[in-house]
Amino acid sequence: xxxxxxxxxxxxxxxxxxxxxxxxxxxxxxxxxxxxxxxxxxxxxxxxxxxxxxxxxxxxxxxxxxxxxxxxxxxxxxxxxxxxxxxxxxxxxxxxxxxxxxxxxxxxxxxxxxxxxxxxxxxxxxxxxxxxxxxxxxxxxxxxxxxxxxxxxxxxxxxxxxxxxxxxxxxxxxxxxxxxxxxxxxxxxxxxxxxxxxxxxxxxxxxxxxxxxxxxxxxxxxxxxxxxxxxxxxxxxxxxxxxxxxxxxxxxxxxxxxxxxxxxxxxxxxxxxxxxxxxxxxxxxxxxxxxxxxxxxxxxxxxxxxxxxxxxxxxxxxxxxxxxxxxxxxxxxxxxxxxxxxxxxxxxxxxxxx
Amino acid sequence: xxxxxxxxxxxxxxxxxxxxxxxxxxxxxxxxxxxxxxxxxxxxxxxxxxxxxxxxxxxxxxxxxxxxxxxxxxxxxxxxxxxxxxxxxxxxxxxxxxxxxxxxxxxxxxxxxxxxxxxxxxxxxxxxxxxxxxxxxxxxxxxxxxxxxxxxxxxxxxxxxxxxxxxxxxxxxxxxxxxxxxxxxxxxxxxxxxxxxxxxxxxxxxxxxxxxxxxxxxxxxxxxxxxxxxxxxxxxxxxxxxxxxxxxxxxxxxxxxxxxxxxxxxxxxxxxxxxxxxxxxxxxxxxxxxxxxxxxxxxxxxxxxxxxxxxxxxxxxxxxxxxxxxxxxxxxxxxxxxxxxxxxxxxxxxxxxx
Numbered sequence: 001x002x003x004x005x006x007x008x009x010x011x012x013x014x015x016x017x018x019x020x021x022x023x024x025x026x027x028x029x030x031x032x033x034x035x036x037x038x039x040x041x042x043x044x045x046x047x048x049x050x051x052x053x054x055x056x057x058x059x060x061x062x063x064x065x066x067x068x069x070x071x072x073x074x075x076x077x078x079x080x081x082x083x084x085x086x087x088x089x090x091x092x093x094x095x096x097x098x099x100x101x102x103x104x105x106x107x108x109x110x111x112x113x114x115x116x117x118x119x120x121x122x123x124x125x126x127x128x129x130x131x132x133x134x135x136x137x138x139x140x141x142x143x144x145x146x147x148x149x150x151x152x153x154x155x156x157x158x159x160x161x162x163x164x165x166x167x168x169x170x171x172x173x174x175x176x177x178x179x180x181x182x183x184x185x186x187x188x189x190x191x192x193x194x195x196x197x198x199x200x201x202x203x204x205x206x207x208x209x210x211x212x213x214x215x216x217x218x219x220x221x222x223x224x225x226x227x228x229x230x231x232x233x234x235x236x237x238x239x240x241x242x243x244x245x246x247x248x249x250x251x252x253x254x255x256x257x258x259x260x261x262x263x264x265x266x267x268x269x270x271x272x273x274x275x276x277x278x279x280x281x282x283x284x285x286x287x288x289x290x291x292x293x294x295x296x297x298x299x300x301x302x303x304x305x306x307x308x309x310x311x312x313x314x315x316x317x318x319x320x321x322x323x324x325x326x327x328x329x330x331x332x333x334x335x336x337x338x339x340x341x342x343x344x345x346x347x348x349x350x351x352x353x354x
Numbered sequence: 355x356x357x358x359x360x361x362x363x364x365x366x367x368x369x370x371x372x373x374x375x376x377x378x379x380x381x382x383x384x385x386x387x388x389x390x391x392x393x394x395x396x397x398x399x400x401x402x403x404x405x406x407x408x409x410x411x412x413x414x415x416x417x418x419x420x421x422x423x424x425x426x427x428x429x430x431x432x433x434x435x436x437x438x439x440x441x442x443x444x445x446x447x448x449x450x451x452x453x454x455x456x457x458x459x460x461x462x463x464x465x466x467x468x469x470x471x472x473x474x475x476x477x478x479x480x481x482x483x484x485x486x487x488x489x490x491x492x493x494x495x496x497x498x499x500x501x502x503x504x505x506x507x508x509x510x511x512x513x514x515x516x517x518x519x520x521x522x523x524x525x526x527x528x529x530x531x532x533x534x535x536x537x538x539x540x541x542x543x544x545x546x547x548x549x550x551x552x553x554x555x556x557x558x559x560x561x562x563x564x565x566x567x568x569x570x571x572x573x574x575x576x577x578x579x580x581x582x583x584x585x586x587x588x589x590x591x592x593x594x595x596x597x598x599x600x601x602x603x604x605x606x607x608x609x610x611x612x613x614x615x616x617x618x619x620x621x622x623x624x625x626x627x628x629x630x631x632x633x634x635x636x637x638x639x640x641x642x643x644x645x646x647x648x649x650x651x652x653x654x655x656x657x658x659x660x661x662x663x664x665x666x667x668x669x670x671x672x673x674x675x676x677x678x679x680x681x682x683x684x685x686x687x688x689x690x691x692x693x694x695x696x697x698x699x700x701x702x703x704x705x706x707x708x
Contacts, residue, residue, distance in 0.1 A: 079464025110433025154654030211657020300508030303565020
């Protein structure tokens, strides 16, 4: 019987994923990006956006639903605004190019806004926003996704989880990093309650199939994800939809496919905004102000039941520090799917786990 | 005994407010802006941001906490980015100038981002975002506010209601308009439950004074507003704080005053972003796509208990259509406060209500 999980170091896991991608016909640079971006999510503890996505990516390529050779082209660049067509290439390859343009334009003009259409899953938004903040910019990323969330007052899906992500350079503090779906929780949390036999979930997580708020795990599993806080979550999801897919000229709402949907391109749109801080304040002054704000927030006395106040990004940085040392525990099912892919493509398993 | 409410037409109410402002020493142009922006909120049914604010504004001026003569100055303009110092002027006067710059810069460069510090209450964000969308741009407005919301896991306030507002031009459909605080509900909803003797409020609205989620109206009244959906709401509030007050160089978090706080300037920061749609798509194509998205969302079958799916802005547009015809019902207390201000300043009451 297989162990519950296999612990692999981040570099080893990334190298393994890269080899699998290469063997699946993905170019060297794109294979590296896919590997690094997925493993970065695992290191941060965001396993839903880690290597467990790889088997789906490979299926999409095998089915011909993603073109691993395409990297897209610039449709137009006009002032601070750039429109990109991803030509159904690998999402990470497109995001890498678009982030580069956003940072370059921000450097030249103060702000850069790059909107990509005909793209694919690019892993977690955080990876791309962090790339922009590492270049000294405020990085903002929005993306659309497969339709799986109803609009408020509705009972059929019209939006993806449409995340909002912002990464901001700090001084002594780590870059502030928000990466949140516009639903109350990820679908995975409801599946997990079901798998673990919890009959009840907290109010606000989900609706039944009639679109009525429910705390029954069973009803939620057959039902719908709740937009964050109700109608406001739908408002935010639609804001993301507008800034991505309405502006991009690409697929909107239910026109999108998905990484688990065979026979059609995913056709998501993604938006990358970079803001050049020094056009407003000297960067060192801005960094000191970020540190100060973070400390002001953390100085709030903790609510009963908590030991401290955290800011966005903290839990993931702590996990990163731990998994960087201890390695990444890959769940048995995910690990097996990677082994299967490796076997099928004739790829060598990491020596320590062969 | 006074009637429960006084119904006044929008033009009549705006003229009354304008006369009061003029008599209080506010300039002609600023008086008109204050009147028009507050009454616009009432017309839209957002009475919390309507003329009931005027007595607080007048107090701030009388106390010397707002300088009615100041309109601020441009600190710097560099590419798409403009930094403005409001010099503690009336918020509406500052917002009018900043919106104008944002639209101008977007026209010249594709995007304009104007960050104002040392500003004051400017009414509802919607008024300013709508001004930008009326100029054919996507208009985005963020602002900070008096500290009254704890960070998630905390029990002392660190953020304002820090709203997010976006207005987007449509084609046949009305401009899409999101204007939301980053708390689950406004404080007013909890006061209202208390006034009306409801012992229970829905889960997710508030926390008790220890920062623990509560459905007791009494505990909520002594407690704290809940960030939208928990930690995500705090993330959004901090995003707004960063894009406004960290970038502006002005007051942050608990450094801000408030419209009901005597003896200090409010010192809020406000951010206005305009995006020039035609740099991405021809405006008529964008408008057609907005119409299509709105119709796709509204085509979702309604959840049980609802008759239709709405998009952000719909309830307010409906109210606007009604109040434009029927007039604005001003609650007795608010009306009396306007009459008191008018009497004190020697201002004539609207003839139909004298």
